[in-house]
Amino acid sequence: MKTDSIFYRIFQTDPGILFELLGQSPEVAQGYEFKSVEIKQVSFRIDGVLLPTPDASDQTVWFVEFQFQRDSLFYQRFFSEIYLYLKLYPETVDWQAVVIYPKHSIEPAHPYTLRANLNSDQVHRIYLTDLDESIDSLGVGLMRLIVVDSVDTVTQAQALLSKAQAQTQTNPRFAAIIEMIETIVVYKFPQLSREEIENMLGLSELKQTKVYQEALDEGRQEGEQTGILKGKLEGEQSLVLRLLNRRIGDVSPELRSQIQSLPLDQLEALGEALLDFTESSDLVNWLQDHRSE
Template sequence: MYDNVCKFLAESFSQDFAQWLLGTPIDLTQLSPSELSVAPIRADALILLASEQMILHLEFQTQPDAEIPFRMIDYRLRAYRRYPNKQVRQVVIYLKPTRSELVHQTVFAIPGTRHEFEVIRLWEVPQENLMQFPGLLPLAILSRTADKMRTLREVAQRIERLSIRTEQSNVAAATSVLAGLVLEKEMIRQVLKEETMKDSVIYQDIVEQGIQQGIQQGIQQGIQQGAQAGEATLVVRLLKRQIGLANDALEARIRELSVQQLEDLGEALLEFTQPEDLVNWLEHHQNSSLVES
C-alpha cells in the first residue's frame, strides 16, 4: 500500500523526483519492467523512469528486505542488456524507521563481483529537502523532523496553495496515506480535508468508500480489494503492451483472478508472444485450481 503510493508519486511527479535525486528536473517517462524482461514484477515497490540518456530505478520499501542487494544487481544487468548505452541510477528509499542493518546495505558482493547502489532512509532526510516540490510533500511527514504534527500542518498549507486541482487532490491523498505510518488517524483527519482528496485516483482506487469512516480505517478495509484491482490493472496494461490485448472477455477473466494468480501471470506474461499464450495460461491455471479444490 505505502510503497504503491510512493510509486504513484514518482510516476506522476517524475521531474520532482529527478530534481531531488539527480539534481536536475529532466523529463522522465515510466519504463515497463517487461521491457527489461524482469521477473518477478513487483508492482508494489518498483518503478523505472527513463530519459534518452539514463534510467532511474527506484525501490520503495516500508520494511527491510534482505533480497534488495540481489534485486539491484539483477535489474542493473538486465537494464544493461536492453540499454547498454544508458546510465542507470539505482536508489532504494526506506520509508519507516528501523534498527535493522539491512537498510544500510548498499552493496551486492560475491567472489569476483561487486555492485553498488544508493540507499535513502527517509527518517534521516532533512524536512526542508522534501518541502520544495509538490510531488515530495507527502514524503516530508516521514523525514527528519521533531514534530510530525507540525510538519503535517505545513504540508497541508502548501497543498492548499497548489493551483492545479487534480495535483492538489492527489498530493493530499498520498499525504494522508503515508502519514498513517507515523500518526494516528484522528490527527490526520484534523489537518487534511476529505473534500480536497475526493478527486484523487488514490482516494478512489485504494481507499474507496472506507475513507469516509476514517483514513486509516478505510485503508485497512479497502486494502485487499484495492490491491487486487491495482494488480489487475497493471497486468492488463502490461499485456496490452506485450501482446496487444484487445479482448474484453479475456480482460474480464483477468480481473477476476486473485492477487496471487495476478502475480503469477505478471511473471509469466514476459514470455508471451501472442494472445494464444494468455488463453493457454488461463485455461491451465483454471484447470489446476479445479484439481486443487
Template sequence: MRRDSIFYKLFQQSPNLLFELLTNPPINAGEYKFDSVAVKEPKFEIDGVFLPPENQIPGVVYFCEVQFQKDEQLYERVFAESFLYFYRNRQRFADWQAVMIYPTRSIEQNEIYPYRVLLNSNQVHRVYLDELGDIRQLPMWVALMVLTTVEEEQAPQEARYLIERASVEEPENVNCTIIELVMTIMVYKFENLSRKEVESMLGITLKETRVYREIKEEGERSLILRQLSRRLGEIPQPMLERIETLSLEQLENLGEALLDFTSLADLQSWLETIVEITPES
C-alpha cells in the same frame, strides 16, 4: 503501512520527483516517464523504472527501489533484474543508474561487500529519507515522501503544514492531488482510525464536489488504464467498458490489485469479483 502503492502514486504524479533526490540529475529529467516493466526468461517484474523519452535514443534508464523493510538479498535481486532488463534492451539505452530509497540506514542489508564497487560508484545512489533535512524545507513532493517516515506524534502537525502549503503554492487540481496523497499516507499510518477520524485530526474535510470527484476519478482511471496496458498489453473493449463504470474506491482497489496481475485472466477474474460483491441498486 502499504508504502509501495503510495510511492507508486507519487512517482506517477511527479516522475521528476526521483531526480530531485539526485545531485546530478539528467538535463531532460522532466521528459522521463515512470513505468513498470516485465523481463521474461526468467520472469522479473520491475515496478520502478524511469524511461527516457523515446525520441532520444540511446538514453539513460533509471531503476528505483523503495525499501522500508530489511531484505538481506535486496541488492542481489535489484542488480540481477536491472542488468537483465538492460541486457534485453541494450539497443535503447546507453547507460543505466539505480536509486535505492530507504527510510533510514538501518534498513539497508548488512552484507554489501560483494557490491562495493557498484555501491561506491556514481551509478548507484542510496537515499536515506531521514537524512534529507527538515521536512518543511524540502520540495513539496520530496516532503510527501518524507512524511511516510515521520513518527506518529509529529505526523499530524507536519501533514497539516503540507496541506496548508499546497493550498498556497499549487494550482487547484494539483492541490487536490496532494491533499489526497497526504490523506492516504495518514490513513495508512494510523490504521486504527477511520478516514473521517483522520480528516478530523488534520482539521480538514475534503470537498466531495462534482468537479473534485470528476478530477479525481478521471485521473485515477487514466492512471489505472495506463498501468494495465503496460502490464497486460491491449485491454479488450468489454473490459474497458466495465472499468469505465467503476467507482473511485473500486478504481483505487484495482490500482492495488493490478500489481499482482500477470494476465488478462487475472483482470477478468477481479472484475467478476467486483460484480459479485456490488450490491444491486
C-alpha cells in the same frame, strides 16, 4: 503500511520528486514516464523504472527500488534484475539506479562481490530519515511524512496542506498532492476511517472549495489525456500480483486473470487484504466475496 503502492503513486504523479531527492532539478523528469517493469522470463519485477520517451534529450533509464524491510540478499537481486533488463533491452543507452530506504539500519551489508556497482556513480542510496528539513519542497515533504513518528504525522500533514494551498496558482498537481497527503495518513492510521482522517486534517472543508474542485477536474482531464488513469490501474495490478507472489507463492493464470479484471478501488482493497493472506485459498475466498461488487 503498503509503501510500494504509495511510492509508486507519488512518483507516477510527479516523477520530478525523485530528482529532488537526489539534489537535482525536478525539471530533469520532463520526458520521462514512471512505470513498474516485469522481466517476464524470470518473474522479476522492478518497483519503478523511469523510462525516457523517444524524443527525450536524455535517454538514461532510471531503476528505482523501495526497500523498507531488511533483506540480506537485496543487492544481489536488485543488480540481477537490472542486468537482465539490459540483456532484454540492449538498445538501452545508459542507466542509473536509486534505492530508497526509510533509515540506515534497513540497508544490508554491502557484498564485496558487488563493490564495483555499489561504489560507482550509477548507484544512489536515499535514506528518508536523513532528508534535510530545510528543503522547501512538497515532494520531499511527502517523503518525510512517510517515515515521521505517528505523534508528529498530523502536524506535518497539516503543514504540507498549508503549503499546498499556498501554491495552488503555481502547482498544477494541487489536487493530486492533497490526495497523496491524505492517503499517507490513512495508511499510517489504519484504525481510523477516511472520513475521520478528513475531519482530523480539515480536508472536508478544503475539498468543497472551488479551487480544489477545479484542480481535481483538471487532473482528471490530464489523466485521461495522458493515460495516467490506465497507468495507475496497470501499476496497481503489477504491485498486487508481486505482493501476492511473496505472500502465497505463484498465482495461477485463472486467478491472475480475475485480478486483472478488477477495478482500481477493488485492487487497492485487495492490496490491503492480502497482507493477512497465508495461502492461495485466502485469495480465492476474497475474490468470491467481492465478485458481486
